[in-house]
Amino acid sequence: MARIPTLRHCSFALAAAFIVLLQGCGAAVPADAPGGKTIAIWHHQTAGDGPKLIQQAVDRFKQDTPGVDVEVVAINNDAYKTKIKVAIGAGNAPCVFPTWGGGPLHEYVNANQITDLTASMTKDNYRDRFPGAAFDSVTFGGKIYGVPVENTAIAVITYNKAIFQKYNLKPPATDTELLQIVHTLKQNGIAPFALANKPKWPGSMYYMYFVDRLAGPEAFAKAEAREAAGFEAPVFIEAGKRVQALVKEGAFQEGFNGLDYDAGATRALLYSGKAAMELMGTWSIGAMKGENPAFYRDNLAFFPFPAVTGGTGDPKNLIGTVGDNFYSVSTTCKDQANAFKLIQYLIDDKSVAARAQAGRVPPVKGFTSDDLILRQIIDLVAQAPHVQLWYDQELPPALGEAHKDSSQGLFSMSMKPEESARQFEAAAKSYYK
Amino acid sequence: MNGVGGPSDRSTAAVFFLLPAFAFLAVFIVWPVLLSIQLSFYDWSGISPVRTFVGLDNWKALTGDGVFWRALGNNLIVVALSIAIQLPVAMALAVLLHRGGNRLKIFKVVYFFPMLMSTVAVGALFKAVYNLQFGVVTPLLEAAGLAGLSRDWLGDPQIALFSVVAVICWQFIPFYMILFLARLSSIPNELREAASIDGATGGQYFWRVELPLMRGIIITAMTLSLIGSLKYFDLIWVMTEGGPSRATELMATYMYKEAFSSFRMGYGSTIATAMFFIVMTAALATIAIRQRRSEEA
Numbered sequence: 001m002a003r004i005p006t007l008r009h010c011s012f013a014l015a016a017a018f019i020v021l022l023q024g025c026g027a028a029v030p031a032d033a034p035g036g037k038t039i040a041i042w043h044h045q046t047a048g049d050g051p052k053l054i055q056q057a058v059d060r061f062k063q064d065t066p067g068v069d070v071e072v073v074a075i076n077n078d079a080y081k082t083k084i085k086v087a088i089g090a091g092n093a094p095c096v097f098p099t100w101g102g103g104p105l106h107e108y109v110n111a112n113q114i115t116d117l118t119a120s121m122t123k124d125n126y127r128d129r130f131p132g133a134a135f136d137s138v139t140f141g142g143k144i145y146g147v148p149v150e151n152t153a154i155a156v157i158t159y160n161k162a163i164f165q166k167y168n169l170k171p172p173a174t175d176t177e178l179l180q181i182v183h184t185l186k187q188n189g190i191a192p193f194a195l196a197n198k199p200k201w202p203g204s205m206y207y208m209y210f211v212d213r214l215a216g217p218e219a220f221a222k223a224e225a226r227e228a229a230g231f232e233a234p235v236f237i238e239a240g241k242r243v244q245a246l247v248k249e250g251a252f253q254e255g256f257n258g259l260d261y262d263a264g265a266t267r268a269l270l271y272s273g274k275a276a277m278e279l280m281g282t283w284s285i286g287a288m289k290g291e292n293p294a295f296y297r298d299n300l301a302f303f304p305f306p307a308v309t310g311g312t313g314d315p316k317n318l319i320g321t322v323g324d325n326f327y328s329v330s331t332t333c334k335d336q337a338n339a340f341k342l343i344q345y346l347i348d349d350k351s352v353a354a355r356a357q358a359g360r361v362p363p364v365k366g367f368t369s370d371d372l373i374l375r376q377i378i379d380l381v382a383q384a385p386h387v388q389l390w391y392d393q394e395l396p397p398a399l400g401e402a403h404k405d406s407s408q409g410l411f412s413m414s415m416k417p418e419e420s421a422r423q424f425e426a427a428a429k430s431y432y433k
Numbered sequence: 434m435n436g437v438g439g440p441s442d443r444s445t446a447a448v449f450f451l452l453p454a455f456a457f458l459a460v461f462i463v464w465p466v467l468l469s470i471q472l473s474f475y476d477w478s479g480i481s482p483v484r485t486f487v488g489l490d491n492w493k494a495l496t497g498d499g500v501f502w503r504a505l506g507n508n509l510i511v512v513a514l515s516i517a518i519q520l521p522v523a524m525a526l527a528v529l530l531h532r533g534g535n536r537l538k539i540f541k542v543v544y545f546f547p548m549l550m551s552t553v554a555v556g557a558l559f560k561a562v563y564n565l566q567f568g569v570v571t572p573l574l575e576a577a578g579l580a581g582l583s584r585d586w587l588g589d590p591q592i593a594l595f596s597v598v599a600v601i602c603w604q605f606i607p608f609y610m611i612l613f614l615a616r617l618s619s620i621p622n623e624l625r626e627a628a629s630i631d632g633a634t635g636g637q638y639f640w641r642v643e644l645p646l647m648r649g650i651i652i653t654a655m656t657l658s659l660i661g662s663l664k665y666f667d668l669i670w671v672m673t674e675g676g677p678s679r680a681t682e683l684m685a686t687y688m689y690k691e692a693f694s695s696f697r698m699g700y701g702s703t704i705a706t707a708m709f710f711i712v713m714t715a716a717l718a719t720i721a722i723r724q725r726r727s728e729e730a
Binding site: 081082085086088089104107108110111112113197198199200253254255256257258259260265268269272274396397398401402405408409411412414415 | 478479480481482560563564565566567585586587588589590593673674676677678679680689690693694695696697698
């Protein structure tokens with residue numbers, strides 16, 4: 001007799017548990033703050049002072065906006081790219097989140113997921129706070145969909161001054177000089193460049209600069225506009241050859257193709273003196289300032305990507321973005337006004353000062369700095385005739401991926417430059433068909 | 434109905450017990466599978482409100498997609514290596530631990546450690562181990578005077594897949610070891626005594642008595658390894674993301690990239706559906722073979 005009641009109790013308990021679970025599913029929406037609302041913000045400022053910068057702005061917003069709570073979620077850069085896409089696709093986008101503008105943002109805009117911020121930006125001439133070029137990659141059909149916040153980020157070659165002094169090296173003006181530096185460093189057992197090419201975009205910076213230095217920004221613009229031979233034009237093949245020449249020269253530390261960027265592995269190579277240079281976005285300078293102030297103070301310097309012999313591109317041109325990380329508001333956000341207000345706190349005067357302190361160049365008009373390195377970045381951007389947005393962010397996502405794959409194929413030497421260009425162009429053809 | 438359950442009472446209880454599991458399976462497995470099959474006929478970015486019906490276009494593209502075939506090939510390499518390495522090593526360890534009895538008890542726990550770690554932690558750990566500047570593999574080889582054997586473990590397309598398979602084996606050998614150990618422990622001691630009275634050596638006892646008795650569990654282990662390797666994803670994703678240059682691309686990593694990085698949810702669903710059918714066929718085939726074997730026996 002004892003067993004049967006147990007069985008009955010069990011099935012009853014199980015059924016009860018099931019019902020509770022179902023209710024749990026139904027109630028799985030973020031709990032509201034007492035008597036108010038919650039705004040969710042995602043970001044990927046996980047290196048250096050990044051998390052602090054966001055949190056301080058959020059705290060100020062909360063103080064001035066009683067009754068509104070803010071949920072801050074920080075996600076590593078490369079994981080963020082897929083996570084945000086899944087969230088948007090599932091209709092669970094956070095209220096406020098960053099993108100790099102360009103192709104992916106355009107995709108979200110086309111899907112009616114991003115709030116048109118033009119009215120809010122024009123109100124009280126708020127948009128005049130930012131340089132005009134900062135809106136290039138977030139403006140679609142004349143409407144603004146993002147606010148530039150984090151950093152004016154351009155790709156430059158950072159290097160360890162102490163190593164350069166020791167071997168009597170000077171910042172190169174041409175690729176020939178750069179190859180000589182590579183040679184000298186190599187002979188002395190130092191990896192010339194630190195490169196973390198597992199996520200593929202770090203290597204792509206070399207390729208983009210070679211294209212730009214060889215034939216100017218028009219080369220990419222033409223290919224993007226589907227003119228002439230597209231991405232199979234001679235300049236793209238030549239750029240691939242230059243990349244592979246560097247690889248053959250041994251310009252990168254061993255194991256570069258399997259290395260992750262997010263864990264700061266390349267910066268560790270620079271700090272430890274195992275590598276002398278890194279071509280990277282200037283956000284790495286901010287990260288270094290936060291992680292290793294002594295290195296930043298004593299050893300860090302940078303130079304722009306050198307001119308390429310025989311190339312027609314202006315060596316003052318840059319690859320990067322004038323407003324890197326544009327914050328947008330999702331259309332599913334219930335509190336649109338406060339979401340935009342929160343973004344304004346991310347780039348208010350206090351945030352600008354804090355970002356400058358953290359070694360960044362906030363994308364606001366007339367920003368200057370006492371810091372020599374930051375001033376050099378500001379000057380480079382001011383003098384640049386053209387700033388090319390990263391290909392993988394400029395292009396539609398499917399092509400951005402194709403570009404990164406073909407670029408990594410060059411670095412791993414598993415593809416000839418012609419083959420890599422053909423593969424990229426084939427992807428473009430099938431996308432635009 | 435006097436307190437002791439009749440047939441109808443029992444089936445009510447059975448339905449009650451099965452209902453939660455069935456509901457969860459239906460909502461979280463069956464329904465998504467059906468949706469993926471449906472999506473494989475659409476061109477859809479995954480976020481756009483509009484999806485376009487394209488008929489068999491995705492499937493035609495898949496049959497001509499070199500990356501997919503390469504990924505399937507990589508999957509088959511993982512299947513072959515997993516079965517060829519994991520099962521024999523696991524068997525050797527299980528026999529060793531079984532014969533060692535109490536003296537080796539501590540190793541039962543030690544050998545099981547890899548299985549207790551989360552795959553992401555294992556992946557992160559071995560990325561650090563393989564790192565050429567700060568890792569331990571290269572210095573160990575150098576210390577052993579084998580510096581010439583050092584390779585770019587995860588960055589060289591020629592060997593990246595093997596570097597990752599080594600870690601997969603490290604992680605899963607303990608699982609099969611426990612499986613075999615459990616079966617070995619259930620073999621009655623009388624058999625061993627009888628064999629030794631007949632003058633059988635340890636080796637003869639293993640090959641002639643233990644191994645034949647373990648046929649069922651070995652086939653089960655092979656089936657698990659086969660299916661697991663065909664749909665493998667996590668460790669590869671953490672360690673190489675299918676790179677460099679597709680060298681470690683598996684069907685699952687390719688599906689993930691197409692669906693979530695390239696914004697091609699429709700094509701990603703096509704890959705997922707193809708994977709589903711491939712894994713399903715493999716599973717049904719092994720079940721069929723098993724049944725025929727057990728009928729013969």
